[in-house]
Amino acid sequence: MNNIINLYKPSGPTSFDMVRSVRRLLQVKKVGHIGTLDPMAEGVLPLCMGQSTRVIQFLTPLTKVYRATLTLGTSTDTQDAQGVVLESRDPSAVSETDLTRLLLQYVGPQKQVPPMYSAKKKNGIPLYKLARNGITIDRKPVDIKIYAIEFIEKIGQRVHFRVHCSAGTYVRTLCHDIGETLGCGAHMSHLIREKVGEFDLESSLTLEELELAKEQGNLSTKLLQTETALDFMPEIQVYPDRVQSIAHGRALSKAWVRQSPNRFGPGMNFRVTNEDNRLVAIVEPLVDQDRFLRMEPDDIAFKLKRVLI
Incomplete structure (x- = not known):
């Protein structure tokens, strides 16, 4: 139990909920995840077990690929669909051409202000705890990089796109910023993490598949060795x-x-x-x-x- 699981997280549980579930299922004391996923997000959540947790710091900076959906016309306090609506504006003038051109402007290195509803800490306190108590503080912009961004389709006021970005990028903040630039507001309404480095959706395992592999005695064939994970x-x-x-x-x-x-x-x-x-x-x-x-x-x-x- 010193290997890595390419786990699939469904929408709903927190990343730590998934860690707890794997601890119980496989009876492993040390389990850590590579890059937090918000509860509403789904997709790739690699977990390191046992001695492989010693390399988490080297895997966390891996780039990420997300498929995201933003909804035009409303901005929320959490920048996603779980927040309170702050403002509603008319998005009817926004065209696919506008979106395609705007998305391309986000490619490259840039600064991003982390959202208040995030796990980033101020004086040891997670920002989301401050936000839940109605406290908003100034956050310093952080350096991120968008390697590629692809417009997929627009259905009504929902815009689907794929983004390849550096670790530490908040896609819901990206959705919010896009809405502000368009002048109609927007929030992230769906998010799937498709890749973390070379960990992808196709090779990911659900908790149910992990449990079945344990029962059938072929769990070792489903896990990734640390050496393989560090091949990059x-x-x-x-x-x-x-x-x-x-x-x-x-x-x-x-x-x-x-x-x-x-x-x-x-x-x-x-x-x-x-x-x-x-x-x-x-x-x-x-x-x-x-x-x-x-x-x-x-x-x-x-x-x-x-x-x-």
Whole structure:
């Protein structure tokens, strides 16, 4: 039980409700999710179990793909269909051409103000708790990136679109902002998360499918190994006689590195493997490739971020 489940969350339960359900079902103490889904949202919710929870911090920044529906004409305090309507305006003048052009304007890096009804914290208190008590505070805009956005269709006042975005992007805030730009207001009325990195809807499991796999004794075939989940990271291979030192928390010197990518630099994450491709650790370069080539064999080149053995 140290692997990862690509779980499907239905609309209704919270992300933590799903974590609790998996804990009870599989009798696992440590379970954590990769990226929160609002209760009304459905879709991909990868869960790390046991020792795989140690890599959550490296999977959380994975990009996301959502299929969303926004409803034109009404804005709400939560920016979704579960909130109180704040204002209603006439959206009849909005055309498909207007929407297609506007959506494209959101592609690229930008700033987004997190909604009050969110899990972000101020002085240790989640913003949604403040909002429920009628308290609104200033929130600093955060950097997000929209990699692609696709208009799908408009049916009445409901607009369906797909968005590929960075972690930390609030799609309901995107819906709200689109409505404000159009001048008629809007809120998010439906959301499906289709992908988290390489975790997709097609390979996701419902709780019922997970329970059936447990009963049939083929649960292991439904789970993803940590090594596989981290395949997106560049790899550094170390000499076998250095693995034990890494396990004891020692940083990597140049002489320990058997193979490394052609280009790298500080701020990047790398998975460290041994000659059997076993996952050993996650590290970050202290220097770039050019500096690395000029270092002495005993100079420290990579700092440890997480030991995984």
